[in-house]
Amino acid sequence: MNIQEYISSGVVESYVLGLLTAQERFEFEQLCNKHYEIKAAREAFELALEKEAMQNAVPPPPELKQKISDVIFGSKKSAPVMPLKTKQERKITWLQLAAAACFILLAGSVWWILNLRNENQQLQAELKKSNEQIAQLENDARAIQKEGVKMVGLAGTANSPQSFATVYWDTTSHDVYLLVNNLPRPASDEQYQLWAILKSGEQLQPIDLGFLEITQKPLQLYRMNNAQAAHAFAITLEKKDGNPAPNLDKIYVMANL
Amino acid sequence: MGCFFVLSFNQLLEPKTRYSEPELVALLKEQSNEAFSYLYDHYAGALYTIINQIVVDKETAGDVLQEVFVNIWRKISMYDAAKGRLFTWMLNIARNAAIDKVRSKGYRDGLKNRPVDEAVSSGMAISTNPAVNDVGLKKVLTTLGEEYRRLIDLSYFQGYTHEEISKMLGIPLGTVKTRIRTAISQLKTMIQ
Numbered sequence: 013m014n015i016q017e018y019i020s021s022g023v024v025e026s027y028v029l030g031l032l033t034a035q036e037r038f039e040f041e042q043l044c045n046k047h048y049e050i051k052a053a054r055e056a057f058e059l060a061l062e063k064e065a066m067q068n069a070v071p072p073p074p075e076l077k078q079k080i081s082d083v084i085f086g087s088k089k090s091a092p093v094m095p096l097k098t099k100q101e102r103k104i105t106w107l108q109l110a111a112a113a114c115f116i117l118l119a120g121s122v123w124w125i126l127n128l129r130n131e132n133q134q135l136q137a138e139l140k141k142s143n144e145q146i147a148q149l150e151n152d153a154r155a156i157q158k159e160g161v162k163m164v165g166l167a168g169t170a171n172s173p174q175s176f177a178t179v180y181w182d183t184t185s186h187d188v189y190l191l192v193n194n195l196p197r198p199a200s201d202e203q204y205q206l207w208a209i210l211k212s213g214e215q216l217q218p219i220d221l222g223f224l225e226i227t228q229k230p231l232q233l234y235r236m237n238n239a240q241a242a243h244a245f246a247i248t249l250e251k252k253d254g255n256p257a258p259n260l261d262k263i264y265v266m267a268n269l
Numbered sequence: 270m271g272c273f274f275v276l277s278f279n280q281l282l283e284p285k286t287r288y289s290e291p292e293l294v295a296l297l298k299e300q301s302n303e304a305f306s307y308l309y310d311h312y313a314g315a316l317y318t319i320i321n322q323i324v325v326d327k328e329t330a331g332d333v334l335q336e337v338f339v340n341i342w343r344k345i346s347m348y349d350a351a352k353g354r355l356f357t358w359m360l361n362i363a364r365n366a367a368i369d370k371v372r373s374k375g376y377r378d379g380l381k382n383r384p385v386d387e388a389v390s391s392g393m394a395i396s397t398n399p400a401v402n403d404v405g406l407k408k409v410l411t412t413l414g415e416e417y418r419r420l421i422d423l424s425y426f427q428g429y430t431h432e433e434i435s436k437m438l439g440i441p442l443g444t445v446k447t448r449i450r451t452a453i454s455q456l457k458t459m460i461q
Contacts, residue, residue, distance in 0.1 A: 020454060022449070022452075022453045022454035025456055026449070026453055028353065029361075029364075029425060029453065030365070031424055031425060033430075033431075045351075054353065057457055058354045060457070061356075062356040062357070065356070066315050068315075068408075069315040069317070070318045070321065072313050072314065072330075076335065077310075077313070079335065080339070081306075083335060084338065084339060085302065
């Protein structure tokens with residue numbers, strides 16, 4: 013067999029370009045292994061073909077690479093194409109997520125703590141107020157339960173039969189306390205005034221024990237002026253700023269001792 | 270962290286580590302992602318051009334290119350360097366995939382719905398339309414005599430066997446074979 017003739021017959025190019033039948037291909041491969049010249053001719057044509065193909069290569073659409081990589085590696089593992097970028101992008105996303113979660117947690121905690129603090133302050137204020145009220149009530153209770161304290165129920169007169177008030181008079185210290193059980197609300201230019209009444213013979217002498225600053229507080233015990241002596245107590249409705257002498261037409265409640 | 274970033278950044282700027290062919294093949298056989306990326310960057314254009322000479326429709330050519338790279342990736346363990354260069358192996362995968370595509374029912378049905386001119390240029394009658402993809406082997410083809418050109422077109426670009434061409438053209442098988450060999454041995458001198 014003439015090797016040179018074989019080489020120049022076109023069989024080398026046909027082999028490289030895939031135009032041989034299976035049988036011819038097998039023969040060519042056998043001969044390649046035996047004859048260095050045939051292999052050299054094959055390699056020379058392959059190189060020329062490759063060089064020519066590279067020089068004339070038209071690049072495919074740029075998006076194809078990503079698409080093909082996605083098919084081969086799966087779209088999640090797109091790392092092979094641009095390993096750094098994808099890695100970093102993922103990292104940033106993860107970090108951002110973590111930061112967002114931390115921020116939400118932090119904001120939530122701060123809000124919760126502020127709320128608790130607020131609530132705590134409110135509760136403390138309420139507790140303080142309650143304690144003060146209790147102290148006041150205890151104080152009042154002690155004041156009116158002392159020995160020598162006279163309790164006088166002042167009944168409603170014809171002016172206001174439903175009215176009722178209670179005077180606690182400490183006959184030792186002469187302190188006077190008033191509990192308003194039921195009195196109609198006075199007009200804005202009027203005020204209730206408490207009187208102690210002394211009898212000397214037929215003479216009645218009223219002693220001013222002070223105005224009532226009516227509050228809405230239940231069980232309010234009003235501290236009035238001291239009374240050295242009294243035979244009766246009465247409450248009259250007076251013009252604001254009061255009268256030196258009681259308006260006897262406007263007695264709302266009274267009681268004798 | 271900063272160090273890692275700088276290193277990777279440099280890698281991004283100069284990702285084109287050059288591999289020798291045996292290195293590249295070895296890495297591909299280990300399923301290296303970077304090797305695949307390199308393979309694609311290096312050879313996609315050449316393979317796409319060859320596919321495009323057979324499948325003219327760009328979108329379909331892209332589909333074939335995808336098929337070709339998937340096949341290369343899956344069959345790389347079957348590549349035998351003793352039988353030829355890596356590019357030669359890939360070239361034949363690309364050519365066969367393109368011919369299969371052109372012969373597939375779906376592709377031919379698609380052609381029927383297109384204007385005649387376009388269908389003609391889509392690979393069925395290359396010799397009448399030398400302007401399309403006039404590079405590479407196809408360019409060389411235009412310099413051949415008509416009787417050779419038709420034979421190379423039918424065998425190389427359309428994938429017909431010598432027997433099929435013999436029947437198709439009513440030329441004895443021996444003559445077909447001789448003419449193709451003669452034509453193709455001219456290719457060698459033309460591309461070198």
